Amino acid sequence: MRIPVLALAYLPLVVNALVIVDSALATACIYYDKTFDWGCKSTGNGKRAYVCRCSNVNWLGTVTNCIVSNSDSKNVVDHALRHVSQRCKDRGDFNYSLEEMYAFYHNGTAYLRDPTPEDLKRTVNTTLKVDPQEFNWYYTKFKLFNDAVEKSQWCGWALVFYWVAVIGAATIFNVSHRIFGVRLMRWNWVKKHIALPSVFADYHERTYFFCRFVPLNFPTRLHGMVVTVFVVLTVLLCCFGYNVKLPHPFTTSQWFMDLDLISYRVDLMAISLFPVIYFFGIRNNPFIPLSGISFSTFNFYHKWNAYACFVLAMIHSLIWIVYSKSEEGGGFKSWWSGAYIKWGLFATVLAGLLVIHSEKFIRQRTYEFFLILHKLFNIFFIVCMYMHIKDLGWHGWIWSMVAIYCFERVARIIRIVLAGGIKKATLTDVGDRVLKITVEKPKHFKYYPGAYVFIYFVSGKDAWFYPFQSHPFTVLNTPKIDGDNLVIYFKVHKGVTQQLLNRIFLSGKESIEYKVLLEGPYGNTIPRLAATDRRYVGASAGLGVAAVYPHFVSLLEKESCFTHSFYWIINDLSYLHWFSHELKYLAERNCEIKIIYTRSNKADKELTPELIDSASEKFVNTLDIQRLFQRPNLKEIVEEQILLSSERLHDVTFISSGPSTFNDHFRYAVKSSITSELQCDVDLEEESYTW
Missing domain, CATH: 3.40.50.80 (Nucleotide-binding domain of ferredoxin-NADP reductase (FNR) module)
Structure with a gap:
């Protein structure tokens, strides 16, 4: 029975590790005061201990007195009291308000006395003061731990700021060129050796098959350098700052302490990439017109951020899988009973599936399959991540994904509405499997060179999933030729475009009418205001x-x-x-x-x-x-x-x-x-x- 007992002993430490960083003051007081005997027959931090302590007015008076007497900042004190209240709610089902926590403090001040060695053995029936020297050790240790975790969060922010710097630099180049007519990069050497060439030969948009089997896609050297710096930065940020040593009130195992800090680092860096991944992968990315970076390039960055996030998440998961199977960990079976572990592993698996099934060779061959799975996996991933950390904090990163996902959907709907909703389009077979779409230009459609739209083909006679697909097409609008119409030419491939050509063949006519939804325009919307002599x-x-x-x-x-x-x-x-x-x-x-x-x-x-x-x-x-x-x-x-x-x-x-x-x-x-x-x-x- 030793292994299950060890597992039950260490599993709460994992969850505790994720909540102790919320307030160093509150955590120090909790750990300091739990050494005394409150009649709970436990000095741990499990559910049974919290049910007992949170119902004990003496413990509540003692812990609140510890908090109030060790800080002059009302904000710090309020936050620490809310932390204790939340711990009582999560572990003991006691719902105390901030006012009630202050009431426990004021009530306890009438019964304060200094602690004695006997209080460690016999049940305490009053409110205890804090031994300043002893408490300072607890507070210093947890402050060091919190600082290490905060450093990990700043490592995550460093990755975000890196992409802010990349987009900021691109924006300066784009605006200076399009608005002011100033090209900041006029060095042909840079273009010849960095900006234009591919990392490998002349393969960039095409897929290279290594040994005629392994599909490889190569970026330009410039984009490759941007991603290389990002990967190197990610690795370097994982390699420093693990300096919390024993003895420590949190754990007696240095191995567990080091694993926990590494786990924090990779975990917080991974979730910090969530908004970057989602912003870089959406059509309505506000940074596309601002920076001039193309959607395909942002999509490339999107994939590499996803790769980095998945690897970091894998390390985070493997740390606890390996630890759980160790003698100290007590066995994976016992850990699996915790919802926190389950949801975390589910999220990691989904992250892996999102990465694997999004590879170009799979996406191009089974686009409909990819499209449906990608949307479902995204939604399930958000749910799993929320359930994984719902009681642990850092919810802002999860809600950032929800906000970006909702923003994208709302923006698409607005574009469709402004484009006139369902419109009648004329489809014409111009030969050699080329179709021409002519549709009346919507009133609020602002046309510009390079504009493209996503078109949804709406028909009750097509496969049920066709209306949920949308494909990008370049738009033409030359008023002296097309009048007040938008014109689109595209090559017929498999899927919905082949279905359109079949419809024309079956009609026996050169042209047919078809209902469509237009979503757009997309592209680089910053106009070229400056004159050019190029x-x-x-x-x-x-x-x-x-x-x-x-x-x-x-x-x-x-x-x-x-x-x-x-x-x-x-x-x-x-x-x-x-x-x-x-x-x-x-x-x-x-x-x-x-x-x-x-x-x-x-x-x-x-x-x-x-x-x-x-x-x-x-x-x-x-x-x-x-x-x-x-x-x-x-x-x-x-x-x-x-x-x-x-x-x-x-x-x-x-x-x-x-x-x-x-x-x-x-x-x-x-x-x-x-x-x-x-x-x-x-x-x-x-x-x-x-x-």
């Missing part, structure tokens, strides 16, 4: 043209002398038909348009009379179409444009968008084309929706 080169592949085109329309509206170039790489000439009005809009305003056609000559069957009307065909024939019948050398294109910009004494910005392969190769081409001899500043702005 050259812009648009480079898009496939449907990436829809993301690059709006930026050139915006430039055309601001500039009278247009010196920019627009490249579009396609493998289907029918694309020129359904996008001919937009291309013509650019061409009529002296924008240099270059079309690069990559499909082999044998497959050249797109331009047929039944697919292209006469007006479109006439305009297409005027375009500069370079028929390569293979993928172009992107580095040659970039170098040519950089040279042209240098000759014109202009800095140059490339705006790119396309499939993941194109984005990776183009980024690598820009990075490779930057040399130390360049006299112009080279920049790259990506419109990417891969995360």
Whole structure:
């Protein structure tokens, strides 16, 4: 029976360790006064002891006198009295108000006497004074313990402040660029070696399969450095400040003391990351427009914060699992009976599941499965964490998750309402598995270049979960072409988009009407107020043209002398038909348009009379179409444009968008084309929706 007894002896210590830090004064008084005999046949801090002591007016008078007589601060005294009251409520079901605690103090002052050695053996029937010298030892020891825990909380805040610094620095760069026209980073060397290249080769948006099996995704070197500093900081913060030594009134085991302090450190650092993880993972992240950091980058930071949080939580859980199985711990079975342990382990398991099932290779292959599980796991995780620490404090971190989660849902609903709620959209099959959505522009919809929306497709005939899904799409709105409508082009994949194409096929028509909900706009909403003398080169592949085109329309509206170039790489000439009005809009305003056609000559069957009307065909024939019948050398294109910009004494910005392969190769081409001899500043702005 020795092991169960040990388990029952040490299990209350774990819970006590989490509440003693609330008030060093109250805890010191409780531990000092529990050494006397109050007729409870116990000097412990278990439930039976509290039921007995909290019903004893002499103990209540003694502990309240200890608190009041050892502090001149009313706030400290009030907090300490509330601490004792809460302990009596949690352990003994006694609900004492602050006024009643003061009443116990005043009542006890009439019966005060000095303690004697006999009070340790015989039941005390009066109120005892405090031995200043002996009490000071208790208070000093618990103050050291509390300081160590407070240091752990500040380690958690240090991680939060790190991300505040990252976002703050990005905000300064973003605002100075967009509002004041000042680019603070004009160093091509930094862009070539840090900002643009991937950590590994030219893999960034694409997944690299190590040994053709293990999926790996690589950030840019800049983003990798940001995360590396975060990881190193996390490790370093776990490695110092464990200096509370025995003897100590809390425990007689130095091993338990050290484990408890380490547990505090990793636990408080983990929960401090909760609001960071949730803010970085939501669509309505207020830091996106402020900092200019893209959603995909925030999502990358979101994942690494989640990794760090999970590892810290795992260490926290393993500490008590290992301790419980030790001879000193008394066996895991006895520990498992405590609700605190159960809910904590459940939360750790859920954190692991959230991390594992969110990996890109799983998310892309089973998106519907991922979406449902991610939402459910998030809710269950919040519930488990609340139950884990509901009696222990630090509730603010839990409520921060609830607040951010609710903020995200409310913000989505507001965006949908402002976008007009359920709207009728026209879906058109423009060929080659490309669909066009045309929907009336909502009254309160503020359009800007780079804007995108999430669309919910609403129909009682589709699978039940389709209306709960939403997909991001770039929005076009050129008033002289589209009138008062929003236009969206997207490629058909599996899932709901394939269902839409099937609906059009079954209708026997080119277009059908469909009910949708628009949620948006999203993107970098800080306008470009400052004038610029840079050259812009648009480079898009496939449907990436829809993301690059709006930026050139915006430039055309601001500039009278247009010196920019627009490249579009396609493998289907029918694309020129359904996008001919937009291309013509650019061409009529002296924008240099270059079309690069990559499909082999044998497959050249797109331009047929039944697919292209006469007006479109006439305009297409005027375009500069370079028929390569293979993928172009992107580095040659970039170098040519950089040279042209240098000759014109202009800095140059490339705006790119396309499939993941194109984005990776183009980024690598820009990075490779930057040399130390360049006299112009080279920049790259990506419109990417891969995360």
